[in-house]
Amino acid sequence: MPKYGLYRAAFEMLALPGVAAALRRRSAARGVIFTLHRVLPTRPAAFAPNAILQITPDFLEAVIGKVRAAGFEIVDLDEALRRLEAPQAKPFVVLTFDDGYRDNLEYALPVLEKHGAPFTLYIPTALVDGVGLVWWQALEDIIAAHDLVTVDLPEGPHYGDAATLAQKNATFAFAYERYRKMPEPEREASIRALAERYGFDLAAHCRSLIMDWSELKRFADHPLCTIGAHTVHHFELSKLPPAEMRAEIEHSRSVLAAQFGQTPRHLSYPIGGVAAAGPREFEAARELGFASAVTTRPGGLYPEHAAHATALPRISLNGLFQRKRFIDVLMTAEVFTLMRRGRRLDIA
Numbered sequence: 001m002p003k004y005g006l007y008r009a010a011f012e013m014l015a016l017p018g019v020a021a022a023l024r025r026r027s028a029a030r031g032v033i034f035t036l037h038r039v040l041p042t043r044p045a046a047f048a049p050n051a052i053l054q055i056t057p058d059f060l061e062a063v064i065g066k067v068r069a070a071g072f073e074i075v076d077l078d079e080a081l082r083r084l085e086a087p088q089a090k091p092f093v094v095l096t097f098d099d100g101y102r103d104n105l106e107y108a109l110p111v112l113e114k115h116g117a118p119f120t121l122y123i124p125t126a127l128v129d130g131v132g133l134v135w136w137q138a139l140e141d142i143i144a145a146h147d148l149v150t151v152d153l154p155e156g157p158h159y160g161d162a163a164t165l166a167q168k169n170a171t172f173a174f175a176y177e178r179y180r181k182m183p184e185p186e187r188e189a190s191i192r193a194l195a196e197r198y199g200f201d202l203a204a205h206c207r208s209l210i211m212d213w214s215e216l217k218r219f220a221d222h223p224l225c226t227i228g229a230h231t232v233h234h235f236e237l238s239k240l241p242p243a244e245m246r247a248e249i250e251h252s253r254s255v256l257a258a259q260f261g262q263t264p265r266h267l268s269y270p271i272g273g274v275a276a277a278g279p280r281e282f283e284a285a286r287e288l289g290f291a292s293a294v295t296t297r298p299g300g301l302y303p304e305h306a307a308h309a310t311a312l313p314r315i316s317l318n319g320l321f322q323r324k325r326f327i328d329v330l331m332t333a334e335v336f337t338l339m340r341r342g343r344r345l346d347i348a
Contacts, residue, residue: 008321015325020332021070024091028344029300029333030083031072031092034063035272035314038101039108044319047168049176050140054319057107063317064115066327067093076118076226077266077292084306093331095119096294096314098230098268100128102211105218112224121219122230122268122294125255127210132233134206135191139175141205142198143168151175152193154186180275184235213259220260228266229253229290236276237269246284253288265291267310272296282347285310295346300333302344311347 014020037053039060044051064074075083075092083089095112097104100123112119126132143149147163149171158178160171179187195202219225231237231248232255240248249267257263267285269277272295285293292309299313315330329335337344 011321011323011326011329014329014332014335015323020328020335023332023334024070027300027332027334027337029091029302029337030089031075031080031094032300032331032333033077033080033094033096033294033312033314034330035294035296035316036060036095036097036108037099038103039111040103041107045144047144047165047172048140049169049172050137051319052316055317055322057111059317059322059324060108061111061115062324063327063330064111064117066324067331070328070331072331074117077120077228078226080301081292081306081309084301084303084309096122096228096268098122098270099124099134099234100211100216100230101209102215105211105215109219109222116224118224118226120226120228120266121216122228122266123216123252123256124230124232124234124270125252126233127206128213128216130203130207130210130212132206132210133188133191133202134209135179135187136176137209138191138195138200138202138205139179140172142194142200143172143175146198149175149194150197151178152190153178154182180236180271184233184239217260220262226266227256227260227262227264228268229256229264230268231270234270236271237281238276238278242280242284245281246288249284249288267293269293269295272314279348282308282311297346298336299340299344299346300336302333304344308345308347311345313346 039057040054041056072091072093077094080092080094083092124132143162149160149162151158161167162171220227229252232252237245253264267290269281277295290310292312294312294314297313298315305312
């Protein structure tokens with residue numbers, strides 16, 4: 001991943017003593033929203049392309065301690081929205097977890113409770129039902145277990161060598177890129193065919209990774225937790241026709257309301273990058289009445305975001321950047337604004 005090498009070099013320079021703090025002192029940013037997925041104590045395997053989604057409980061605890069020591073308050077999304085419009089609000093951090101992984105219950109929740117840190121959990125309802133596909137992890141797990149993998153693509157089968165670590169990484173990168181570009185029905189058909197070819201139980205795989213409704217009830221009843229919508233099937237909304245896109249959002253909110261007795265006010269767009277959600281999705285979330293909706297476009301929150309609350313940026317706590325010295329960089333909104341040549345808003 002060459003781009004991560006460039007990012008790491010930049011982070012090393014920005015992590016030098018006093019650099020990030022100096023940027024914050026001159027910044028108009030009010031706060032940042034962090035994106036998290038999995039929290040696990042074990043080190044990833046040598047072949048683990050999805051390790052970017054995984055941090056340790058120790059790193060989560062270090063983040064909480066570091067941001068508070070720097071003068072940030074950890075707040076929920078409703079308070080964050082209030083502070084965007086307040087002229088003299090204290091700087092803040094919001095912690096958000098996507099997808100409802102079971103390890104959030106086992107390893108993240110104890111850390112969050114220990115430090116009294118509020119957080120949001122965005123839930124894709126089909127995955128909780130056990131009928132969705134955690135396809136990105138399934139692709140990794142199938143490639144990990146075989147020396148040759150045949151992936152069905154629209155133009156025909158792709159035979160990917162996977163005997164060595166380099167070959168596994170190359171095959172995953174190729175298939176993942178193609179899956180991201182394929183229409184959702186074609187991508188779903190391909191991963192199902194792949195799983196059937198190699199005797200991989202997708203339903204059991206989903207059930208092993210994602211919490212069920214009884215486990216999620218602990219979060220829904222927890223005073224620190226805000227439950228947010230994350231669509232039904234975790235499809236990239238930009239790929240869907242307008243009616244289906246809206247139905248994915250609306251139905252997920254309805255299911256969560258029925259399960260927990262409270263209608264979610266906050267939404268996370270699956271995948272969440274520029275290719276996955278844009279102005280059409282931002283407007284749909286606004287029309288459907290969500291107080292906020294988050295992307296994975298990197299950036300901090302400025303007063304201008306109050307008028308664009310369904311297109312909020314987030315900063316990933318990326319598993320490849322678990323260095324305590326990088327936390328100071330990650331909580332500095334201006335770093336990511338400078339990457340966009342000074343543009344605070346990224347809503348096109």
